Amino acid sequence: MTPRPLPRPRILLIGADGQVGWELNRSLTPLGQVIAASLDGARGPRVDLADLRSTRALVEESAPDVVVNAAAYTAVDKAEGEAELARCINVEVPGMLGELLRGRGVPIIHYSTDFVFSGESKRPYREDDEPGPLNVYGETKLGGEQSLLASGANAIILRTSWVYGVRGHNFVRTMLRLFAEREELRVVDDQVGAPTWSRMLAEVTAQILYRILRGDLELERIKGVYHATNGGETSWFNFARTILHVSGGSCSLLAIPTSEYRTPACRPAYSVLDNAKLEETFGLSLPDWEVSLRQCLDDLGYCAGRQDRLNRPIQD
Template identity: 50%
Template sequence: MRDRKKILLTGINGQVGFELERSLQGLGEVVAFDRSRLNLTNLDLVRDAVRTTKPDLIVNPAAYTAVDNAEIDVAAATRLNAETPAVFAEEAKRIGAALIHYSTDYVFSGEKGEPYVEDDPVNPQNVYGKSKLAGEQAIAASGCSHLIFRTSWVYGTRGKNFMLTMLRLGASRPELAVVADQIGAPTWSSTIATMTADVIAQAIGAGSAGWNDWWHVHSGLYHMTASGSTSWHGFAQAIFRLSNLESKPIVKPIPASAYPTPACRPTNSRLSNAKLGERFGLYAPDWEDALKLCMRAL
């Protein structure tokens, strides 16, 4: 195997992909794809991209993330979140490459009273969660070397996310009602990208002779979120507290039952990162510390 690793990266216009393209520089030759270069809904094109690129590692943050729309557009969610990852896994197995993929807290029901660990029973309550779980299962079944990182409540300085929505609405409304009985860890996309790069650096550090063994030993499922937890209401309060809005809105707490959505969301989205720390020595920052850095980046 060549010394300089080739990394195929998808979804570079998305929140996590955008940050990954920057974090992965220096770790190898990054071959980055956005939607215009690779239509991930076309499985033949996905296969061709892998076979043409011949990567040592595939990093796939691309996903269908419109949770409520997925309840209607089941086929699209299934294609991007289950079928496309399955093809990446099959091709990775065929050429001896490794695969890094991202999943979600929504694979769980949210009924557990403590943070979820990786081997807790899964029970997704919406189409999005079911499609992401199918992707996880397809990757594991392929037999390829892989890391699946489950994360939660992702936000960043670009795209569509809770933080940017709150700032937009807060600039024009004196009061906002935000759900206060769903708990999770808001996770900055840059945190995910940085920790992923750290993991890849550890694999590269094993050297060419130890690359395949490293992936064999470490393959599996890991949780990767910010430390600590809050509610959507608490998240919104922190966003406005750290913002530079001249007039900040009042944030009113409401139950999820008062804000019905097409997709059911978990009450408890907390994930334990203990396994990530034990295997890789990585510990994510507290969610509010990361939010401060993200708000500065705005």
């Protein structure tokens, strides 16, 4: 008799077209059947999170064993003028998902941000440090953490920071484009954080999910908020300088203070997150930001065959 294959877990991935979602679609595939939902429905079901009925129907129809929500309203400056929409997607949706999933005993992994903090700390923020968002995006992401936790669902919330990757709108891709277009660039030097490669975050998520699906984790005990960023810290200016160096571009970079680069939303001056809880609980850590940046640029074709550049220290 031919053995019948075991049913593969159904993983509902919401936001499959975002920077993190796109990487998750690859990283989660070995773990089960990924139902890749997105706003345009390019890879699976279509869902508009601004329409709560369509979000509820997605969960009901896909009958998932686990949910990963990588979708969010992420336009930090635009959110200042679109607070209602940002609140719906970032606060109401996580709360509603939590309520729907708690009743079904389905765990959820969700993402939040370093922008829940005010930036006044002198050391990396820990999960239980007092939040104090400076902008609408940060407020709504904090609201989303709270609504999801209040639902009582088995939720793991990964707070991350300064996300970039091979797709989507992000600092690395913007810099690469501008290096080719401009002779000089002014970049803010007094905001410090940890750039995080979306692929590393997706890998960490897959590792956590693997243990959840195997039943290795006592979810009731470990549910809650975790910080998950690449290691180390840097300013936007030094981040740009490193991208320039590793990619081999030529452009003159000028360090400027935030006061010379006005944006509609205020940003924290210091938003490095302490990842010790992630390491202690799951035995997982992301490499130093520069290691991941070099790998990502390599993936983008900027270091291929240039091993000398990969390991060379940065000169002024």
